[in-house]
Amino acid sequence: MSGESETSTRICDYPGCNKPGKFRAPKAPDVLDDFYWFCQTHVREYNLKWNFFDGTTEAEMNAQRSKDKVWERETKPMGDPEARAWARLGIEDPHQILGANGTRNPGRAEAGGRKLPPTEKRAIDILEAKADWTKSEVRKAYKSLIKVLHPDMNGGDRSQEEQLQEVVWAWDQIKASRNFKD
Ligand SMILES: [Zn+2]
Numbered sequence: 518m519s520g521e522s523e524t525s526t527r528i529c530d531y532p533g534c535n536k537p538g539k540f541r542a543p544k545a546p547d548v549l550d551d552f553y554w555f556c557q558t559h560v561r562e563y564n565l566k567w568n569f570f571d572g573t574t575e576a577e578m579n580a581q582r583s584k585d586k587v588w589e590r591e592t593k594p595m596g597d598p599e600a601r602a603w604a605r606l607g608i609e610d611p612h613q614i615l616g617a618n619g620t621r622n623p624g625r626a627e628a629g630g631r632k633l634p635p636t637e638k639r640a641i642d643i644l645e646a647k648a649d650w651t652k653s654e655v656r657k658a659y660k661s662l663i664k665v666l667h668p669d670m671n672g673g674d675r676s677q678e679e680q681l682q683e684v685v686w687a688w689d690q691i692k693a694s695r696n697f698k699d
Pocket residue numbers: 529530531534535536555556557558559
């Protein structure tokens with residue numbers, strides 16, 4: 518899905534990332550001649566999102582979306598900071614393959630029918646957990662993410678450090694929260 522360009526002087530298209538954008542990725546499954554340029558970390562992340570929708574037609578995705586009320590509700594507003602950042606860059610996202618809605622199952626944070634403060638909602642999303650989980654269930658999710666992301670666990674590869682920090686931050690929020698049972 519991606520190739521490296523040696524002459525590129527681009528900056529990574531990911532909002533807030535200033536690393537060189539050396540890796541290209543098609544903008545949409547059916548647009549193969551128009552690319553985003555990302556650093557290694559973000560092209561990886563992007564490709565994960567791409568793979569998630571690979572082989573799914575837009576019609577199928579729309580059908581899926583209207584079936585799923587939670588998804589529908591979450592995709593309407595551009596309230597998510599990451600989505601807004603993409604919008605500021607003028608990047609349209611008809612397939613929802615970018616931004617927080619891409620990898621994270623939208624609406625998960627409300628799965629328990631519970632209203633959480635925005636930071637805790639975000640933390641739950643980051644940890645790929647659910648709002649009605651207990652702390653120990655969330656901790657399990659946290660530990661398995663750490664295992665995947667930690668440099669010591671994957672041969673000193675530090676490229677996922679930002680994501681790791683995010684995950685650690687997220688667990689701190691849940692750990693300190695009174696909204697989750699132990
Ligand atoms: Zn980047």
